[in-house]
Amino acid sequence: MKRFNYLSPILLILLVLPGLLLAGTNLLVNGDLETREPAFWNRVNDDGTYATWASDTAANNPWNDALPSEYSFKISKAAATSDVVGWKSVNNADLYWNRANTEGANKLYNLSFFVKTEGVNTNPANDDEKIYVRYSFYSGGSLIAEKIIEVDQSVASKPWSKVEDALFVGGTPEEVYIELLMGKNATGTVWFDNIYCNTAEGWVMGVFNGDAETPVGWMQWTSSDKIGLRQRCFGCGAQRNLQRVIGRKRQPRR
Numbered sequence: 001m002k003r004f005n006y007l008s009p010i011l012l013i014l015l016v017l018p019g020l021l022l023a024g025t026n027l028l029v030n031g032d033l034e035t036r037e038p039a040f041w042n043r044v045n046d047d048g049t050y051a052t053w054a055s056d057t058a059a060n061n062p063w064n065d066a067l068p069s070e071y072s073f074k075i076s077k078a079a080a081t082s083d084v085v086g087w088k089s090v091n092n093a094d095l096y097w098n099r100a101n102t103e104g105a106n107k108l109y110n111l112s113f114f115v116k117t118e119g120v121n122t123n124p125a126n127d128d129e130k131i132y133v134r135y136s137f138y139s140g141g142s143l144i145a146e147k148i149i150e151v152d153q154s155v156a157s158k159p160w161s162k163v164e165d166a167l168f169v170g171g172t173p174e175e176v177y178i179e180l181l182m183g184k185n186a187t188g189t190v191w192f193d194n195i196y197c198n199t200a201e202g203w204v205m206g207v208f209n210g211d212a213e214t215p216v217g218w219m220q221w222t223s224s225d226k227i228g229l230r231q232r233c234f235g236c237g238a239q240r241n242l243q244r245v246i247g248r249k250r251q252p253r254r
């Protein structure tokens with residue numbers, strides 16, 4: 001009993017300390033919304049000088065034209081850089097409910113995105129002068145399929161337009177990435193939005209934050225009373241659970 005009394009203050013501290021530490025830690029990533037960075041995308045060869053999460057222009061909301069769209073992925077540079085710069089998605093192959101790594105094997109993929117340019121270099125003479133989107137598929141760490149879709153540089157400035165292409169992916173894509181890039185000698189400004197990748201025959205994957213609207217740490221983002229509705233139910237059960245965890249209210253489907 002005496003021994004217990006001697007130990008109890010120490011035990012008490014050991015038991016209570018982790019709780020005190022946890023109480024001071026917000027378990028929600030970016031719960032205060034102060035981190036102004038897009039979820040599921042990272043910069044390529046840049047610290048934010050050229051690649052920005054922009055709100056000066058955006059393509060229409062891909063889920064519903066009547067709903068707002070505010071953000072896009074922007075790359076802007078006045079002079080050559082030492083390497084390509086831009087944005088790269090995280091691996092979307094099996095992210096959350098995506099299942100390209102199982103049901104997406106040996107399939108034709110539809111690829112599309114929206115792009116806008118302003119004052120870019122025209123008639124690029126080589127790859128370094130080009131602006132492009134690169135879709136890449138890997139299996140066992142090796143590239144199994146790739147599509148580079150060039151942005152129209154026949155004119156210096158072009159309003160938002162949709163670019164579509166397709167790619168057959170032979171094998172099982174265990175990793176799927178999308179890169180939005182300006183070659184090192186390309187100049188001007190480009191915005192990308194609504195980046196899409198999925199098989200032609202049915203849903204196996206989506207590009208997380210392809211519409212650029214969602215801040216880091218969050219799954220989905222829309223304005224308060226006009227919540228966007230997904231055209232497809234991306235594994236509704238999982239989505240509901242995640243939204244409950246992050247404390248966002250799901251509006252009834254229309």
Ligand SMILES: [Ca+2]
Pocket residue numbers: 032033034
């Ligand atoms: Ca805040």
Ligand SMILES: [Ca+2]
Pocket residue numbers: 058059069070071072193194211212213
């Ligand atoms: Ca957008």
